[in-house]
Each structure stands twice: as C-alpha cells, then as structure tokens.
Amino acid sequence: MSAIRVVMVIYMLVVLAIGYYAMKQTKSSSDFFIAGKKLGLIALAMASFSAAISGWVFVGGPGLYFSIGQGSLWMTFPTAISFAMAWIILGKRMRLLTEVNDCMTTPDAVYARYKSKWVSGIAAVAILVGLVLYLANQITAFAFILSPIFKINFQWAILVGMGIVLIYSVAGGMLAGVYTDVFQGTCMIIASIIIFTLCLVTGSGTQNMAANIVDALSKDAVGAKFVNPWGIMPAITTMSWFFCLSIGIVGQPHIVHKFYMVKDVRKMRWGVVLAAIGGMLAGLLWFGVGLTVKYLSVTGKLPKEAVELLKKSTDNTIVVFLNYYTPKVIAGVVYAGIASAIMSTADSFINIAAASAVRDLPFAFNKKLTSKQELFMGRIVVVVIAVITVVLALTLGPKGIALLGAFGWGTFAAALAPAIGIGFNWSRGTKQAAFASIVVGLVCNVGLEIAKVLGAGFYKTYIAPKGIYNGTLSLCLSIIVYILVSYMTKEEKLDRKVEAVLEA
Amino acid sequence: MNKKDLTVLVILISAVLMLIAQFTKNNMLFALSFPFVCIAWMWLGAMKKDGVRGRAKVSLISILIIWLIAFSSMVSMNSTEVTGYFLGLPKATAIMVYGVWVASFLVVTLVYALRFDKDYITNEDIKEFNQRTGANINIEVTENKQGKLNM
Numbered sequence: 001m002s003a004i005r006v007v008m009v010i011y012m013l014v015v016l017a018i019g020y021y022a023m024k025q026t027k028s029s030s031d032f033f034i035a036g037k038k039l040g041l042i043a044l045a046m047a048s049f050s051a052a053i054s055g056w057v058f059v060g061g062p063g064l065y066f067s068i069g070q071g072s073l074w075m076t077f078p079t080a081i082s083f084a085m086a087w088i089i090l091g092k093r094m095r096l097l098t099e100v101n102d103c104m105t106t107p108d109a110v111y112a113r114y115k116s117k118w119v120s121g122i123a124a125v126a127i128l129v130g131l132v133l134y135l136a137n138q139i140t141a142f143a144f145i146l147s148p149i150f151k152i153n154f155q156w157a158i159l160v161g162m163g164i165v166l167i168y169s170v171a172g173g174m175l176a177g178v179y180t181d182v183f184q185g186t187c188m189i190i191a192s193i194i195i196f197t198l199c200l201v202t203g204s205g206t207q208n209m210a211a212n213i214v215d216a217l218s219k220d221a222v223g224a225k226f227v228n229p230w231g232i233m234p235a236i237t238t239m240s241w242f243f244c245l246s247i248g249i250v251g252q253p254h255i256v257h258k259f260y261m262v263k264d265v266r267k268m269r270w271g272v273v274l275a276a277i278g279g280m281l282a283g284l285l286w287f288g289v290g291l292t293v294k295y296l297s298v299t300g301k302l303p304k305e306a307v308e309l310l311k312k313s314t315d316n317t318i319v320v321f322l323n324y325y326t327p328k329v330i331a332g333v334v335y336a337g338i339a340s341a342i343m344s345t346a347d348s349f350i351n352i353a354a355a356s357a358v359r360d361l362p363f364a365f366n367k368k369l370t371s372k373q374e375l376f377m378g379r380i381v382v383v384v385i386a387v388i389t390v391v392l393a394l395t396l397g398p399k400g401i402a403l404l405g406a407f408g409w410g411t412f413a414a415a416l417a418p419a420i421g422i423g424f425n426w427s428r429g430t431k432q433a434a435f436a437s438i439v440v441g442l443v444c445n446v447g448l449e450i451a452k453v454l455g456a457g458f459y460k461t462y463i464a465p466k467g468i469y470n471g472t473l474s475l476c477l478s479i480i481v482y483i484l485v486s487y488m489t490k491e492e493k494l495d496r497k498v499e500a501v502l503e504a
Numbered sequence: 505m506n507k508k509d510l511t512v513l514v515i516l517i518s519a520v521l522m523l524i525a526q527f528t529k530n531n532m533l534f535a536l537s538f539p540f541v542c543i544a545w546m547w548l549g550a551m552k553k554d555g556v557r558g559r560a561k562v563s564l565i566s567i568l569i570i571w572l573i574a575f576s577s578m579v580s581m582n583s584t585e586v587t588g589y590f591l592g593l594p595k596a597t598a599i600m601v602y603g604v605w606v607a608s609f610l611v612v613t614l615v616y617a618l619r620f621d622k623d624y625i626t627n628e629d630i631k632e633f634n635q636r637t638g639a640n641i642n643i644e645v646t647e648n649k650q651g652k653l654n655m
Contacts, residue, residue, distance in 0.1 A: 070597055077600075081567075081608035084616050085542070089549030092625055099639040206592040214586055228583040229600040235531040235579055243522075243538045247545055265630075265641065269620040276613045280605070422515070425548045426508050466529045473526055479519045479541070483512055500636040503553055504629055 004149055007332025011187070011339065012164060018180045045274035046185035047178045048083065048258050049282075050345070057282050058188075058338040059141050063315040065290020066297070069222075071231025071238040076286050078246035079279025086249045086256070087272045093424045093501050094259035095268065100497040103260055105352070106253040106420070107360035112498055113423050114431040121364030122435060124356045126415045126442050127253050131353040132385055134408045136392040138346040139165070143393070144315065145338055158393045165346045166386050178261065180347065184340030185278060191337030192281040194330055195321070199288030202296070202325050209295035216298035226294075234467030244471040248413025250421035254348040292325075293317045354381045410471020414441030417475060418482035426486075427494055427502055433485035441478035445470055507555055514544040535575035543568040546612075550624065560623035563615040567608060574603040 057076060064072040097103055101112045106127060111120035142165075143157035152160065203209040210227040217223055222232055230238045249255055262268055296302045297310065306324050309316040318338070322331040358377040362369060369377060418441070419434035448470040451459040463473075494502070505513075518540035525534035543564055550556045550564065581596045590598035616624065630641050 070600070073600070073605075077605045077608075080605050081612050084613040085546055085549075088546050088616060088624070093549075096633060096639075099633075099641060100637045207589050210586070210589075210592075210594060210597075223584055224586045224594070225583050227586065227594050228581075228596050229578045230583055234529070235583075236526065236529060236534050239531070239534055239538060239575065240526070243542065247542045250545075265625060266621070270617050272613055273617045276609055280609065283605075421545060422512065422548070425551070426512050428509065428512070462527075466527060468526045473523070476519045476523045476526070480516060480523070483516045483519075497637045500633055504625070504633050 003328035004332040011336035045271040049275040049278035061286035062289035062317040069226035069231030076283035116431040124360035196288040237467040240469035240472035251417030414474035437482035445474035539571040
C-alpha cells in the first residue's frame with residue numbers, strides 16, 4: 001500500500017502545481033469561466049472526455065458489471081458515438097455563437113437563442129441544482145477511493161477530496177481544470193490500457209472467462225444471460241441506458257460548455273476522435289475488470305479477504321483487482337487515474353455551477369456584475385458550493401450516492417437536450433417550448449427518482465415492472481413537449497446573427 | 505414543410521413510439537424506434553440549407569441501418585444460451601461489441617473527422633458566416649493550421 005500512497009501523493013502534487021501555474025495565467029472572467037477561448041485540439045479532446053468520464057466509470061462500472069453482467073456496458077458504449085453526436089449537433093453552432101455573442105455559459109447560449117430571461121433563468125436553476133448534487137456524488141466516490149488508501153475515515157476523506165478539488169478550482173477556474181485535464185486524461189488512458197492487458201492475462205482471454213462464467217452460473221437462473229448483451233437486466237432497460245447516455249450528451253452543460261473554449265472552430269476536427277478513443281479505453285477497463293473479477297469469483301480463485309470486500313460492496317470490484325492482481329506501482333497509477341476522473345469532472349461541475357450563480361441568475365433578475373466582480377464572486381461562490389457539497393456528502397454518506405446520482409446525466413439530458421440540441425438546429429422552436437421542456441424534463445426525472453426511492457405505489461405498478469429507465473422516459477417526454485409546444489405557439493423572428501449560426 | 509421540419513417530425517414520431525414501447529415493454533419496437541431519434545437528431549445537426557452533404561449522409565444512413573439490424577438481431581436472439589463464440593465473445597455479445605460499439609466509432613466518429621472540412625464546415629460556409637454576421641474568422645490562418653493538422 002505504501003507504493004500506492006507515494007504515487008498518489010506525487011500525483012496530487014503535480015495537480016496542485018498545475019493549478020498554481022493556471023492561477024498565474026488567469027487574469028479575467030473569460031479566463032476563469034471559458035479558459036480564455038484558448039483551447040487547442042488536445043486540450044479540447046482531453047477536457048471533454050475527462051469531464052464526461054466520471055468516477056462512476058472506474059468505480060461504479062466494474063462493480064455494476066460484477067452484479068448484472070454484460071448489460072452494464074450499454075452505459076459506457078455510447079462514448080464511441082456520443083462525442084460525435086455532441087460535435088455534430090452542437091459543436092460548430094456553439095463555437096460560432098461565441099463569435100457573434102459574448103457567451104460564457106450554457107444559459108448565455110439559451111438566452112441568445114430564445115431571448116427570454118425566464119428560459120435562461122430556469123436553465124441556470126436546473127444546472128445549479130443538478131451540478132451541486134452531482135458534485136456531491138463525485139466527492140463521495142472520491143472519498144470511497146481515498147479512505148482505504150490513506151487509511152483515513154470516510155468523513156475526513158470527503159474533506160480532503162473536496163479540499164484538493166477546491167484549491168485548483170478556486171485558484172485557476174476553468175483554465176486550471178483544462179490544464180489538469182490534459183494530465184489527468186493521459187493518466188486515465190494509460191491506466192485503462194495497462195489494466196485491460198492485465199485482465200486478459202489474469203483470465204486467459206475473454207472467451208475462457210465467459211465460458212467459465214456460463215458453466216459456473218448454469219446451476220441457477222442466470223446462466224448464459226450474464227455474458228449475453230443485456231446481462232441479467234431487461235433488454236429495454238439496457239437499450240434505454242444506451243439511448244440516454246448517447247444522445248443525452250447534448251444536454252450536459254459540462255460538455256456543451258467546452259465548445260465555447262475552442263481557439264478556432266477548425267480545431268474541433270480531430271478532437272472528437274481523441275475524446276472517443278479515451279472514452280472507449282475507459283470502457284475497456286470497465287469490461288475487463290468486471291469480467292475478470294467475476295470469473296475469479298465464480299471459479300473460487302479469489303482470496304478470502306477479497307471475497308469479504310465484495311460482500312461489503314460490489315463497488316469494491318476495482319479495489320479487489322488493483323490490490324490483489326496488479327503490481328503496486330501500477331495500482332498507484334490506476335488509483336491516480338480514478339482520482340483524476342473524479343476530480344476533473346468535479347472541477348468542471350464546480351466552475352460551471354459558479355458561473356451559473358454569478359452570471360446567469362443575476363442576469364435573469366436584471367443584474368450585471370463587472371468582469372472583476374465576476375472573478376471575485378466566482379471564487380467566493382466556488383467555496384460556498386464546496387461547503388454545501390461537503391455537507392450533503394457528509395449527511396448522506398455512501399448510501400447517498402444512488403440518490404444523488406439520480407440528478408446526474410439523466411436529469412441534464414431530460415431538462416436541457418431538447419431546448420439546446422433541437423433549439424440550435426431548428427428555427428421553429430419557441431421560448432415557450434424551451435421553458436416547458438426544461439420544466440417537464442427536470443420535474444419528471446427528479447420526481448420519478450424520488451418516487452423510486454420512496455417506493456411510491458404508481459412507480460411500483462406502472463414504471464418499475466416495465467424496466468423503464470427514468471432518464472429515457474423523461475427525455476422522451478421532454479422531446480415530445482418541445483416539438484408539440486413549438487407548433488402550438490407563435491413562431492418567433494430570430495436575431496439575424498443567431499439565424500446565421502443555426503444555418504451555418 | 506421544409507427538410508428540417510420533416511426531420512423534426514421523424515424525431516417526434518420516433519419519440520412517441522419509444523414511449524409506447526416503454527409502457528408496453530416491447531423490446532423490438534424500442535430497438536426499431538430509438539435509432540431513428542438519435543440519427544434524425546444528428547441529421548438535423550449536420551443539415552445545411554441544401555441538406556446533409558456527401559459522405560456525412562452516407563455515414564448517418566449507414567449507422568442507422570447497422571443499429572437497426574444489430575439491435576433487432578440481439579433482441580431476437582435467445583439470451584439464455586451461448587451458441588458459439590466470435591473473436592473471443594459469445595455471438596450476440598460480439599454483435600454488441602463489434603457491430604454497435606466499434607462500428608459506431610468507425611462509421612460516424614471517424615468519418616466526421618475525415619470529412620469535417622467538406623461536409624460539416626467549409627471555407628465557403630465560414631465566408632458566408634462572416635458576411636452575414638460581420639464576424640471575423642480568419643480563413644487563411646485556419647487553412648494553414650488545418651493543413652498542418654492534415655499532415
């Protein structure tokens with residue numbers, strides 16, 4: 001464990017050094033919120049995929065595979081195409097919009113498109129609420145990793161994790177986040193390649209592992225299902241994951257936001273390929289670790305301590321592989337990679353939430369801060385958000401991860417994807433439609449998750465037995481509402497420049 | 505009704521079908537409807553005044569066909585047995601990994617990058633955008649930078 005700690009500490013020091021360097025480069029609110037529109041090809045790709053690949057992929061992913069089998073991969077397979085979806089549907093238009101409009105945040109773009117402070121305000125509220133809760137989810141996952149490595153209790157791990165994220169977020173804003181993403185993205189890619197190779201060696205290939213799992217599980221009802229495409233889940237559930245996690249990317253503020261930062265619209269060209277390759281390699285880690293640990297488990301090859309760890313929580317699947325089947329130094333690099341995944345996503349969230357609080361909400365109430373005030377207030381708000389996050393994480397503890405996760409990807413997809421993804425490609429979309437779809441998407445997804453947690457009767461009768469995934473159901477409703485309300489309300493004349501963006 | 509309106513109509517109808525599929529737990533209807541929402545949405549994003557251009561059109565239609573075949577095949581196959589292996593994976597899982605995951609990357613993501621300056625944003629598009637908006641995107645500089653990237 002000492003080698004793992006040394007690698008982790010070196011990693012943290014590098015991240016802090018990068019944060020310090022970025023602080024020296026940050027001179028305006030544009031630098032703080034959109035990295036001064038300075039991003040090149042590698043930085044855009046790394047920043048996008050690091051922000052999208054959260055701790056869930058490395059911690060929750062292998063654990064989910066261990067529990068439900070191959071079907072879990074429908075959550076990570078979208079990365080092969082989802083970045084292309086974001087680039088094709090929004091990338092060019094968001095970047096061109098910054099040429100003709102002083103956009104720094106997603107609600108800025110929403111306002112430019114719909115010319116309604118109500119719509120940009122509700123978008124800011126959705127982003128702020130969702131991001132703070134999602135951030136708590138990330139910090140909790142971070143504590144899950146830090147706690148056993150540094151032998152500190154879970155509460156202290158939350159404080160340490162939040163502290164590290166805070167230092168470089170407050171110091172350097174988005175510029176620090178992007179600089180560290182390049183380093184962190186590289187860590188994640190290296191970790192994924194090494195671990196997948198080790199998995200193949202440990203399990204003597206995927207076919208051997210799959211065949212052994214089928215044999216071992218044939219005694220019970222699971223049998224071959226585990227290694228077939230849907231795993232032990234209903235087909236419609238896993239396809240729903242694939243749908244929401246692919247096209248839902250156009251509603252993710254932490255991805256959309258990256259397009260404002262590109263130095264040149266032409267720089268977007270190869271960024272999508274690099275981001276997708278990074279995401280796919282992370283998917284290989286999910287697949288490899290999940291399959292290998294399951295194989296070792298069903299064939300009785302796991303040490304007793306590992307079996308005990310898995311009994312405590314299947315999220316320990318990655319911990320089992322790293323602690324018992326990986327050389328210590330490599331395990332340290334991988335733990336650093338996992339920490340990097342969590343931290344880069346958390347950093348993106350914290351800065352976007354700050355931007356919503358100091359720019360978008362005051363704007364909705366006809367207030368405007370100067371660039372210096374925004375920079376100062378941005379740093380204050382980051383600290384306030386961090387305090388709220390820590391309180392939430394400490395209150396809910398590890399059990400809160402599922403509840404907080406409910407406000408994650410699916411919520412953003414359902415609330416924002418139609419208003420942004422369709423709205424920036426279809427001039428007939430109206431502000432009333434945007435407002436209605438954001439409200440329906442947000443209320444529906446959050447409401448359904450609460451109903452699920454509380455075990456509401458209608459949820460048990462009409463939703464759960466059908467294998468419906470709340471995010472997909474909410475996104476479908478939000479799409480339908482956006483299109484129908486657009487046709488039911490009066491078509492609006494678009495601003496000449498925004499019209500050019502929509503037609504470019 | 506123009507081309508964009510028609511594409512949005514496809515998204516609307518497919519989303520309604522997805523909704524029906526979810527409440528009737530109809531796997532096949534879901535497998536045949538959600539690809540239309542995704543691809544029609546990308547089609548909308550790729551569309552110019554003259555429609556979707558060149559290879560982008562081929563790329564998007566190809567992935568739609570691949571997804572329809574792949575997902576309907578996987579839904580049709582018996583998930584309680586493994587009838588054989590293909591490149592280290594059970595046959596149905598091989599469709600998932602090679603037919604959906606890898607093919608999506610090759611047919612859409614890679615083609616987007618390769619055809620970026622021909623199908624998605626050309627110099628003419630930027631010139632026209634500059635003219636319409638008064639923006640000042642430097643075409644010569646970006647061409648040089650792009651040339652370096654292409655090497």
